[in-house]
Amino acid sequence: xxxxxxxxxxxxxxxxxxxxxxxxxxxxxxxxxxxxxxxxxxxxxxxxxxxxxxxxxxxxxxxxxxxxxxxxxxxxxxxxxxxxxxxxxxxxxxxxxxxxxxxxxxxxxxxxxxxxxxxxxxxxxxxxxxxxxxxxxxxxxxxxxxxxxxxxxxxxxxxxxxxxxxxxxxxxxxxxxxxxxxxxxxxxxxxxxxxxxxxxxxxxxxxxxxxxxxxxxxxxxxxxxxxxxxxxxxxxxxxxxxxxxxxxxxxxxxxxxxxxxxxxxxxxxxxxxxxxxxxxxxxx
Amino acid sequence: xxxxxxxxxxxxxxxxxxxxxxxxxxxxxxxxxxxxxxxxxxxxxxxxxxxxxxxxxxxxxxxxxxxxxxxxxxxxxxxxxxxxxxxxxxxxxxxxxxxxxxxxxxxxxxxxxxxxxxxxxxxxxxxxxxxxxxxxxxxxxxxxxxxxxxxxxxxxxxxxxxxxxxxxxxxxxxxxxxxxxxxxxxxxxxxxxxxxxxxxxxxxxxxxxxxxxxxxxxxxxxxxxxxxxxxxxxxxxxxxxxxxxxxxxxxxxxxxxxxxxxxxxxxxxxxxxxxxxxxxxxxxxxxxxxxxxxxxxxxxxxxxxxxxxxxxxxxxxxxxxxxxxxxxxxxxxxx
Numbered sequence: 001x002x003x004x005x006x007x008x009x010x011x012x013x014x015x016x017x018x019x020x021x022x023x024x025x026x027x028x029x030x031x032x033x034x035x036x037x038x039x040x041x042x043x044x045x046x047x048x049x050x051x052x053x054x055x056x057x058x059x060x061x062x063x064x065x066x067x068x069x070x071x072x073x074x075x076x077x078x079x080x081x082x083x084x085x086x087x088x089x090x091x092x093x094x095x096x097x098x099x100x101x102x103x104x105x106x107x108x109x110x111x112x113x114x115x116x117x118x119x120x121x122x123x124x125x126x127x128x129x130x131x132x133x134x135x136x137x138x139x140x141x142x143x144x145x146x147x148x149x150x151x152x153x154x155x156x157x158x159x160x161x162x163x164x165x166x167x168x169x170x171x172x173x174x175x176x177x178x179x180x181x182x183x184x185x186x187x188x189x190x191x192x193x194x195x196x197x198x199x200x201x202x203x204x205x206x207x208x209x210x211x212x213x214x215x216x217x218x219x220x221x222x223x224x225x226x227x228x229x230x231x232x233x234x235x236x237x238x239x240x241x242x243x244x245x246x247x248x249x250x251x252x253x254x255x256x257x258x259x260x261x262x263x264x265x266x267x268x269x270x271x272x273x274x275x276x277x278x279x280x281x282x283x284x
Numbered sequence: 285x286x287x288x289x290x291x292x293x294x295x296x297x298x299x300x301x302x303x304x305x306x307x308x309x310x311x312x313x314x315x316x317x318x319x320x321x322x323x324x325x326x327x328x329x330x331x332x333x334x335x336x337x338x339x340x341x342x343x344x345x346x347x348x349x350x351x352x353x354x355x356x357x358x359x360x361x362x363x364x365x366x367x368x369x370x371x372x373x374x375x376x377x378x379x380x381x382x383x384x385x386x387x388x389x390x391x392x393x394x395x396x397x398x399x400x401x402x403x404x405x406x407x408x409x410x411x412x413x414x415x416x417x418x419x420x421x422x423x424x425x426x427x428x429x430x431x432x433x434x435x436x437x438x439x440x441x442x443x444x445x446x447x448x449x450x451x452x453x454x455x456x457x458x459x460x461x462x463x464x465x466x467x468x469x470x471x472x473x474x475x476x477x478x479x480x481x482x483x484x485x486x487x488x489x490x491x492x493x494x495x496x497x498x499x500x501x502x503x504x505x506x507x508x509x510x511x512x513x514x515x516x517x518x519x520x521x522x523x524x525x526x527x528x529x530x531x532x533x534x535x536x537x538x539x540x541x542x543x544x545x546x547x548x549x550x551x552x553x554x555x556x557x558x559x560x561x562x563x564x565x566x567x568x569x570x571x572x573x574x575x576x577x578x579x580x581x582x583x584x585x586x587x588x589x590x591x592x593x594x595x596x597x598x599x600x601x602x603x604x605x606x607x608x609x610x611x612x613x614x615x616x617x618x619x
Contacts, residue, residue, distance in 0.1 A: 035402055082591065090402050091344060095546070095590050102539065102583040110576055216535070220413060223406050259421040266410040270390070273407055274397045 002131040009134055011247050016142035018242035021204060022222035023148065024196035029226055030234045031169060031189045034083065034093045038100035039197055040219030041108075045071050046201025047210045048108060051117050060122040068199035075194025079187055087186065101219075108212045119205040141203055148196070153235045165189070169232070221245060224269035230279020237279055244280060245269070299471075299554050303464055310453055318452045320568070322459035322524055324561040326517040329466055331544040331560030332553055333513040338542075339550035340474055341506050342486035343401060347408030348541045350415040351387065351511045353533035355379030355518025360432040360528045361425060376519045383515025384508045386411075391507035395500040409535060416533035431529025434522045459520055466513060471553060473509065482506055540567075543586045548596050555598025 025039045036042075046067045053063025078100060086092040123140060126133040156162040168175040168185055176182045201215065208214055229241025245265055253261035272280060306325070310318055330352055337343045359375030394407055419426045426432060436450045473479055484492040485499050493499050522528050531537070541560075548559015563582070570578030593600045 035406075082587070085591075092590060094344070094402060094405060095542070096587065098539065098542075099583055099587045099590065102586065103580060106577075106580040106583060110580070220406075220409060224410075227403070227406070257421070259417050263414050263417050266414050270394075270407050270410055273399055273403050274394055277397070277399060277403060 006132040009129075009132060011243070011250065013134070013138050013142055014246035014250055015239065015243040016145040017138065017204065017207075018221065018225060018246040019149065019238045020141065020145040020200045021218045022225040022238055022242060023145075023152075024193040024200060025219075025222045026226045026229070026234050026238045027152075027196060028190055028193035030232045030237070031165065032087070032186050033090070034087070034190070035090065035097065035223075036193065037094055037098040037219070038078075038104065039097075039222060040215030040217075041101040041104040042071050042075065042194055042197035042215070043201035043204070043218050044108060044210075044212060044215035045074070045104060046198035047119070047205035047208075047214060048112055048117070048201075049198070050202035050205050051119050051210055052112075054119060064199060064202035067202040068195045071198025071201070072191050072195030075197075076187065076191040078194075079190040083190065084183065084186065105212050112212070114212055117210040119210060121206040137206060144203070149235055149238065156235070220266070224265070224272075227277075228269060228272050228280050230281070233279060240281060241279075295552075295554065299467075302554065302558065303460075303467075306460055307457075310456055318456050320565075321561075322456050323521065324564045325459055325463045326521045326524070327541075327544065327564045328557040328560035329463055329517040330514050330541055331548060331556040332467065332470055333510045333517070334541050334545045335548075335550055335553055335556035336470060336474065336482075336506060336513075337510050338545060339552070339556070340479065340486065341482045341503060343503065343507070344405050344542070345408040345507070345510070346405055346535065346538050346542070347412040347415075348510070348514050349535070349537035350408075350412035350533050351383040351514035352518035352521065352537070353415055353419060353528070353530070354383045354386070355515035355520075356434075356522035356525075356528040356532055357419065357426055357432070358382055358515070359519040359522040360434040363434055363523070364432070372523065375523075376516065379515040379519030379522075380512045383518075384512035387511025388504060388508045391504040392500070395503045395507075398500070409538075412533060412535050412538050416530050416535075419530040419533055426530070429530065431527055434526055434528060436523055436526060455524060459524065462516075462520060466516060467553075467557065470509075470513065474553060478502070478505075540564075543582060546586060546589050546596055549598025549600075551595055552598035552602075555596055558598075559596065 021043060024042065025036055028034050028036045028039075046064075049067035049070055050060070050063045053066055054060065058066065082096055083093060086096060121137050123137045126135045127139060156165065164175070164180050165185065167178075168180055168182060172182060204218075225238060225241035225245050227241070228244050229237030229239070231237070233240075248268060249261045249265045252264045306321070309321065330348060333351070334345060334348050337345050355376075356379070358379035359372070362375035362378055363371050390407065390411060394404055399407070420429055422428070436455065474482075481492060481497055481502055484495075484497075485502060489499050518532070540563075544559040544563045545556045546559075547563050548557070549555030567578060567582060570581060574581075589596060595602065
């Protein structure tokens with residue numbers, strides 16, 4: 001029983017952390033159909049800005065929020081200057097966001113150097129449940145992730161902004177004829193996705209070592225989260241996808257090593273791509 | 285002779301000129317360039333392997349470096365572990381076959397289910413990462429992080445003649461010869477009916493399907509050919525460089541291939557080939573003068589090419605050529 005409970009807790013932690021990292025990607029991909037290959041670089045940027053904020057003795061929470069806003073702003077500029085002209089050609093947006101990744105990674109290397117940085121865990125220690133100890137910081141992150149996803153859901157389903165966005169996804173031309181400013185909505189969504197990526201990067205920074213390539217692994221995993229969960233199923237899909245990808249990786253790693261676990265997950269994701277391209281549980 | 289020359293097209297003349305130039309370089313230059321140029325020719329072939337997917341068929345692969353690495357590891361492992369007479373040829377063949385089989389299986393698996401083109405990109409990205417992770421972790425076979433040393437091979441013909449490729453000039457001509465053969469085969473393929481069907485798939489897959497062609501088979505076949513070509517280039521690279529390590533399979537290297545083809549011109553085989561040679565040598569040059577900024581410069585050039593010239597340099601030159609020829613020329617490129 002206690003073993004089951006601790007496995008359950010562990011899986012929840014992994015699922016929600018992965019969901020946090022994938023959320024920005026899921027928003028941009030699910031709502032405006034752009035495959036943001038720059039997502040990993042945006043996570044990395046968020047982590048570096050948070051690190052820089054701490055060096056300037058800005059408190060951790062404020063640094064993370066600032067990082068989110070700066071990355072969101074960079075995303076807005078990128079959208080405004082480049083991406084907005086290519087919404088109708090998926091290959092071009094894919095290549096351009098990938099180029100964003102290349103250029104950003106190089107700029108990070110030039111500005112910050114290639115060596116590893118550490119962001120000190122602001123809330124060390126753990127919560128003792130008697131049979132199991134959960135790290136405080138990771139618990140806070142999970143609570144935050146749940147909050148973000150639920151409040152996005154609220155905006156999406158319970159406010160007029162949400163209705164407009166859903167109308168836009170269903171029929172872009174019609175929504176535009178009814179007076180919805182499509183290009184502004186796209187811009188806001190893209191910016192929000194980038195903001196979430198920057199925020200997530202800052203939040204995961206204390207759990208990893210910060211390096212110019214830290215976002216890469218998250219990039220591919222986030223894609224698979226989105227695909228396995230189902231594109232457009234931003235809320236439930238992200239959670240389900242993270243549960244499947246993160247959970248599978250943990251279970252396989254129990255029986256073999258980390259590398260094999262990753263290979264197995266990627267292999268699994270390719271199979272899912274083929275047999276259920278609409279997502280593992282979603283209906284057509 | 286005059287008659288023959290006027291009969292072949294402008295592009296073929298240009299290709300002939302390029303290969304003649306490559307063949308005459310050892311007569312004029314010596315030293316480092318003779319060592320490094322064969323590597324760039326192999327990169328050129330790797331670029332061609334992407335261009336027959338991307339330019340010809342309209343499929344992007346982020347996994348070309350994976351196949352290149354398979355080829356390089358195949359020759360490294362075979363040369364190391366067997367003492368057969370023609371272990372080198374066996375290694376090259378194995379590199380081609382393994383790459384083609386993996387491409388075939390993955391390609392058929394995905395194409396037969398009509399997986400979206402952008403999803404295919406993600407699948408090849410995952411494939412490349414799987415290959416890299418396996419190369420890193422299977423230490424007994426691949427040497428893990430440390431990689432594998434590969435001797436320069438010798439090609440033997442029975443017991444009579446053994447042709448060692450240890451020196452740079454024999455290696456140069458050996459690579460050039462194989463490059464020309466591979467290039468000619470690809471060229472033949474793209475101008476054949478098979479190539480026409482692939483072009484049709486790029487323009488309108490449903491129409492080709494309606495005409496009775498099984499498009500997923502054609503897409504699988506071209507992915508096989510592309511994988512085989514990348515594996516072939518990789519196997520020669522393995523023996524030329526003398527060293528193979530997991531970084532050959534990394535996604536960043538696949539990206540470089542995409543950059544070469546985008547800059548060279550995705551719709552032109554010779555453009556992609558030259559893109560591979562020129563951008564790789566430019567990268568090498570920039571790396572020596574500004575090691576910090578060269579990747580940044582290449583990244584920015586890449587963005588500029590994607591935004592401004594869809595056809596890359598080859599497409600740009602073609603357009604200028606046509607504009608000069610007739611002032612009323614209307615661009616025939618895709619809108």
